[in-house]
Amino acid sequence: MSSENLKKTPLNAVHRELGGKMVDFGGWDMPVQYPAGVIEEHMATRTRAGLFDVSHMGEIWVEGPDAIPFVNSITTNDVTKLVDGQAHYSAFPNEEGGVVDDLLVYRFAEDRLLLVVNAGTTEKDWEWITSLKKDENVTLRNASADYCQIAIQGPKAVGILQKLTETELEPIKYYHFTEGKVDGVESIISRTGYTGEDGFEVYAAADKAEQLWNKMLETGASEGIQPCGLAARNTLRLESAMSLYGHELDDNISTLEANLGWITKLQKGEFVGREQIAALKENGVKRKLVGFEMKEPGIARDGFDIYVGDEKVGVVTSGSPAPFLKKNIGLGFVPPELANVGQEIRIDVRGKRLAAEVVPTPFYKREK
Amino acid sequence: MSNIPENLRYSKDHEWISVDGELAAIGITDYAQHSLGDVVYIDMPRVGDKFGAHEAFGSVESVKAVSEVFTPIGGEVVEVNDGLNDTPEKVNGDPYGDAWFIKIKMDNPLEADGMLSSVEYEEYLEASA
Structure with missing residues (x-):
């Protein structure tokens, strides 16, 4: 497929200017690495700071009085345990107990949740969850195109980002988030990541992507911040033994098999695939x-x-x-x-x- | 733009050879190392192994990918560059010179004449770009 047919994040032109080597990643035209190379990008993230464009990820809003019970019925983790400003890792199970996708669930309010899903599976997920919605009082909205997402990760990440926001970052705990301004841009500031390092993932309007990316690079330059491509993202998550959908998880793999029993809450009540997963637990994987x-x-x-x-x-x-x-x-x-x-x-x-x-x-x- | 020294011969698989009498040193080209990215491991043959022309004699691995390396011409391995075990990154630094993979005693040194010149290899890269 030529790059004209591929989907592009709002940072596509920036990646090309930076000399990113572009590849087809699940239908997206993404940088696999920059001229520094994957080893340097990986080491920069472990020892200083790495900057990642993850705008290809999908964002789906679930809003309405039944938001929590609905998402609880279609994911493995227990959504009732979340408080406002907290997120957790979870999975959409299918009827056979396999996994449609893994995701993050963010609780903004009792009636307002954000699901962040994988890029290559966003459309599949959208079809799946809309097919599961019956008479629950919720509105589903695929807002993937509205957002950019930039991850700033590594021991220097918090310090760099703090220079760009009045929101106090240190009190935000791991897997918590807040809404605030980054370089004057309304953002969701989430202490999450896929690298095994401390850091944040910043969500903002797609048309602010270049401003935020360039500002973070500029502000982090003295700390040795490095733009990182998909190859380093993969080696970083692998060293941290985090699952990658399509590899450790897929439609035929259960969360129990993938060491994700900790996000599989069989006691929480009925949810898609619960019986099959419970049987697997009973009989042993x-x-x-x-x-x-x-x-x-x-x-x-x-x-x-x-x-x-x-x-x-x-x-x-x-x-x-x-x-x-x-x-x-x-x-x-x-x-x-x-x-x-x-x-x-x-x-x-x-x-x-x-x-x-x-x-x-x-x-x-x-x-x- | 790729670095393509004039004094070497090239294959369409992106190997180079440097001929010295009946011996030929074989390595991968600047284009090849650039496509692979950071080289982290090279699986080498043993001294005494024999290969026909265009046969895979080993593989070169980067963080992201693995690629086979081929003997552009047939012969017997007489020397393996063990130094690359500890410093595979030399292949990214300068893929010519010190970063040769193996030296072979050529079965038929005339085969080398059938390989691409630097000019022909450059044209080949441009045509396949």
Whole structure:
């Protein structure tokens, strides 16, 4: 597909000016890396600050008196536990107990929730949730095109963003948010991210994207802020063992298999797929997501087979060099009896079965 | 624009060779390293391995991708650049010179004449851009 047919974020021209290498990512024309390269982008985020355009993510508003019960009935986490100004990670289960998408749920008010979903699945999600709406008193609004979203992540991120807003950032707790002005622009300022670092995700009107991006780059220049592409976003989330939809999660994978029992609240009451998920819990999962580290030179990649002895026991869902840890790591599914830390496995790297070992996740955890 | 030294020969798979008598050093071109991004690992053959022309002799991995590397001409591996194990990033710094992958003893040194000159390789890159 040529780039003319691809969807573009409001920062498309900026990425090109910065020398971003543009690729087709789920129908979006996005920078996979900038001239600095993925290793430098990754390290900048771990040690200083990284700036990410995540405007391709989808935003869906759910408004009305039944907002909480409706979203609670279509997601795995317990929405009744959220307070105003709080967000949580969740998933849309399907009727079979697989996952339609993973998402963030933001509670602005009892009758006003924002769902932030993956870019490539926004339309699928929209069709799915509108099909589930029956006579609940809620209005659904796909506002994806109205917003830009810029993530500023890393140990210097809070300090840089603080220079651009009168909103006090330090008191905002992890997975909480507030509405405020950033460089004079009305924004949602959310202490969330997909890198394993401290930082914020800032949502604002799409036509303010260039102003905010350029201002953050300019303000962070003295701190060594670095624009980061999708490749670094992927290696950062993988070191932190965060799931990527289409890899660790999909229509045929349950949250229980993907170590997301902590967002699967079977006790909260009826929701889509609850019975199937409860049955899976009762009977035990047949496969479990594990983290592994290569013990021989070689890099596991998505889709490679996992062996124990001569038997194929599973498959790699994400594999990559880990630039900060300087190891080759991966995530993959194996039977639960082979999912213990220390389990020796082999990864079939183009015909060579190379030694690897199941290790604790996350691979990387920042020092607080 | 890609750096394409005049004294080397090129393949359409983006390898270069440097001929010295019956020996040829093989590496990847500036265009190839640029397409791959940060090189982090190279899977090398062993000394004594024999390859026909256009056969995959190893692979080069960047953070994001893996790509096979081919022998533009047939021969036997006589030396492997083990130094690249510790410093694969040299391939991004200067893919020519020190960042050769292997040296082979060519089965038929005349095969090298059939490879692209720097001018032809440059034209090939422009045509496929």
